[in-house]
Amino acid sequence: MSSTARPPVDVLIRRLDPGMPMPAYALPGDAGADLCTAVDAELEPGERAVVPTGISIALPDGYAAFVHPRSGLAARCGVALVNAPGTVDAGYRGEIKVIVVNLDPRERVSFRRGDRIAQLVIQQVEKARFHEVAELPGSARAEGGFGSTGGHAAV
Numbered sequence: 001m002s003s004t005a006r007p008p009v010d011v012l013i014r015r016l017d018p019g020m021p022m023p024a025y026a027l028p029g030d031a032g033a034d035l036c037t038a039v040d041a042e043l044e045p046g047e048r049a050v051v052p053t054g055i056s057i058a059l060p061d062g063y064a065a066f067v068h069p070r071s072g073l074a075a076r077c078g079v080a081l082v083n084a085p086g087t088v089d090a091g092y093r094g095e096i097k098v099i100v101v102n103l104d105p106r107e108r109v110s111f112r113r114g115d116r117i118a119q120l121v122i123q124q125v126e127k128a129r130f131h132e133v134a135e136l137p138g139s140a141r142a143e144g145g146f147g148s149t150g151g152h153a154a155v
């Protein structure tokens with residue numbers, strides 16, 4: 001059977017901290033490449049932190065990278081990303097950082113340098129041209145939002 005998969009896009013990685021691993025896909029079909037923390041970190045319940053990964057990247061034009069949470073950390077420890085998904089612009093050359101929060105009401109969470117803390121999803125993104133108009137074209141949904149199709153109270 002021939003593969004319909006597109007060839008992978010080339011992303012340049014600079015290791016600001018040579019001891020840190022490259023971002024890596026854990027399994028061949030994975031969408032997210034794991035990012036590791038470059039520092040030990042401890043979060044009390046409700047505490048958040050900006051965690052360095054020790055890497056910076058250069059994406060081709062027309063791409064962005066999105067910093068997504070890891071589901072295992074969320075399910076086991078209540079670790080979320082405050083800004084999920086974080087957006088890494090194609091032009092950003094600074095260190096990728098992960099804004100983690102411990103949502104567990106009771107347990108402290110500890111990370112050791114090198115632990116996988118988030119995952120990076122690389123995607124093509126559209127660039128829009130914005131056109132101001134007096135009226136927008138009609139649609140079935142019109143201005144209905146926030147539960148307007150039923151199931152819970154409309155706002």
Ligand SMILES: O=c1ccn([C@H]2C[C@H](O)[C@@H](COP(=O)(O)OP(=O)(O)OP(=O)(O)O)O2)c(=O)[nH]1
Pocket residue numbers: 067083085086087088089090092095096097098099
């Ligand atoms: O989880 C994230 C999100 C963003 N960034 C970096 C890459 C991104 O290109 C830059 C700016 O992010 P964003 O545009 O989301 O933040 P902002 O508050 O709008 O800052 P700016 O005014 O610099 O655009 O910060 C990260 O390292 N991790």
Ligand SMILES: [Mg+2]
Pocket residue numbers: none
């Ligand atoms: Mg911005």
